[in-house]
Amino acid sequence: MAAAKGAGTKKPGRARRKNRPSPRERLLASATSLFTTEGIRVIGIDRILREADVAKASLYSLFGSKDALVIAYLEALDQCWRNDWQERVAELADPEEKILAFFSKAIEDEPEKDFRGSHFQNAASEYPRPETDSERGIIAAALTHRQWMHETMTALLTEKNGYPSESLASQLLIFLDGGLAGAKLTHDIAPLLTARDLAKQLLGAPPADYAI
Structure with a gap:
């Protein structure tokens, strides 16, 4: 029993x-x-x-190798970032609101990350002169995230404006880059709030001013 x-x-x-x-x-x-x-x-x-x-x-x-683990780490972060953004914009129809969601996500994320800035930028900055294929792979993995953001913004802006808008996407991404760097330095979301305000101004400007 x-x-x-x-x-x-x-x-x-x-x-x-x-x-x-x-x-x-x-x-x-x-x-x-x-x-x-x-x-x-x-x-x-x-x-x-x-x-x-x-x-x-x-x-x-x-x-x-450790470098391969670093690449997997960046790829996983990138996928999480994309998934979160997709959830945020799932019920949004306006391309402009979808673009501003990039900024809103950064504003909400930074305090939770203790203002560490972009993990992708941080990773790339640790390999200023990549010497091996694996180190170049780390840089490529970091750049993949930024390229995705740029391509996504370009597609949304082209939908909004009715003409190719790659240059405008580049300007908006620079605002986001600067906002993240400023927030990391000051431990404050103020630079990111300014970046979002600048993005709103740029998005509201006459389309003809930014045609390429």
């Missing part, structure tokens, strides 16, 4: 292991926490492994 009861009882440790995130998920979670708060190059592989509770062999079998 006692044996039957014991056989049907699940051990807590076994249940926890079953529900535990995979080694890949734990590595990405640890890398994201460390890279976003302390930087990339200052963080060594051993610290990531300790935080993730993953063996070194697993890291190399899953990613191949």
